[in-house]
Amino acid sequence: MNLAGKYYQAVKGQIEALGDSQMTQIEMAAGWFAEAMNAGRLVYVFGTGHSHMLAEELFYRAGGLARVVPMLHPPLMLHESASTSTQAERDPDVVGELLKQYPMTGGDVLVVASNSGRNACPVELAMVAKERSVRTIAVLNSEHSAKWASRHSSGKRLGDVVDLVIDNCGVEGDACVPLAGSGLFVGATSTVTGCLIMQMIACRATEMLNASGRQPELYQSSNANHDERNAALIAEHKHTNPHL
Numbered sequence: 001m002n003l004a005g006k007y008y009q010a011v012k013g014q015i016e017a018l019g020d021s022q023m024t025q026i027e028m029a030a031g032w033f034a035e036a037m038n039a040g041r042l043v044y045v046f047g048t049g050h051s052h053m054l055a056e057e058l059f060y061r062a063g064g065l066a067r068v069v070p071m072l073h074p075p076l077m078l079h080e081s082a083s084t085s086t087q088a089e090r091d092p093d094v095v096g097e098l099l100k101q102y103p104m105t106g107g108d109v110l111v112v113a114s115n116s117g118r119n120a121c122p123v124e125l126a127m128v129a130k131e132r133s134v135r136t137i138a139v140l141n142s143e144h145s146a147k148w149a150s151r152h153s154s155g156k157r158l159g160d161v162v163d164l165v166i167d168n169c170g171v172e173g174d175a176c177v178p179l180a181g182s183g184l185f186v187g188a189t190s191t192v193t194g195c196l197i198m199q200m201i202a203c204r205a206t207e208m209l210n211a212s213g214r215q216p217e218l219y220q221s222s223n224a225n226h227d228e229r230n231a232a233l234i235a236e237h238k239h240t241n242p243h244l
Contacts, residue, residue: 006187007176007177007187010176010177010189011192014176014193018168018193018196018197021169026166026200026201029205030207032137033205037067037209037216038212039107041109042067042068043109044070044104044111045113046071046122048119048122049082050190051190051194052072053195054113054139054194054198057195058199059243062220063202064202065216067217068202095125104129104132105134110125111137112136112137112158113138113140114139114140114158115170116141116144117140117141117145117158118145118148118157120153123161124152126158136161136162137162138158138164138165140165140166140167144172144174168194169193173185174188175187175188176188
């Protein structure tokens with residue numbers, strides 16, 4: 001089997017492991033999403049580096065919940081300077097800048113995506129959110145996180161400080177396919193499984209909202225004649241979401 005096939009099998013195995021072991025956690029997260037949205041609150045999603053894509057995954061796309069706010073801080077992303085983002089995610093002081101733009105308060109929910117769960121910025125954000133009575137969820141790689149020390153001054157990893165941990169069932173180092181004779185690996189999986197987790201939570205939360213009698217606020221495809229619906233949602237939520 002070539003490496004494309006090996007990667008497919010590895011991802012398939014992680015997805016199956018996720019389905020076998022994480023459904024209870026996904027159900028709880030979905031309940032928190034639905035409860036917050038029923039109360040008119042917001043769900044914030046944050047990640048540094050490639051993990052920021054999990055924040056974008058639920059934002060302003062077909063089937064996306066309108067009360068999801070992605071926390072997109074350019075120094076923590078990749079498009080301006082990937083190497084700078086690596087340093088920024090280790091700096092807890094970045095959280096102060098984040099909170100100026102995203103004023104989370106009690107009743108909101110925060111999802112923090114961090115494959116390693118060890119960097120100071122995600123840990124600090126989760127700690128501050130809990131101080132504000134915000135429910136906190138981590139999407140991380142438990143195998144990797146358990147093997148590496150925290151970079152936060154408290155010595156705590158992300159999984160130690162949040163209310164709920166969802167394991168993406170990845171391997172240490174994220175890349176999962178060994179390259180023969182090199183000692184190196186290719187084929188990162190955390191985005192594939194992370195986006196799957198986020199969509200599973202969103203689908204179940206939407207089902208819960210619908211069952212409760214509340215019409216879910218869902219964007220639909222702008223390429224399938226849903227501009228009018230989407231425009232109404234943008235107008236309603238623009239004051240709480242700086243990216244609309």
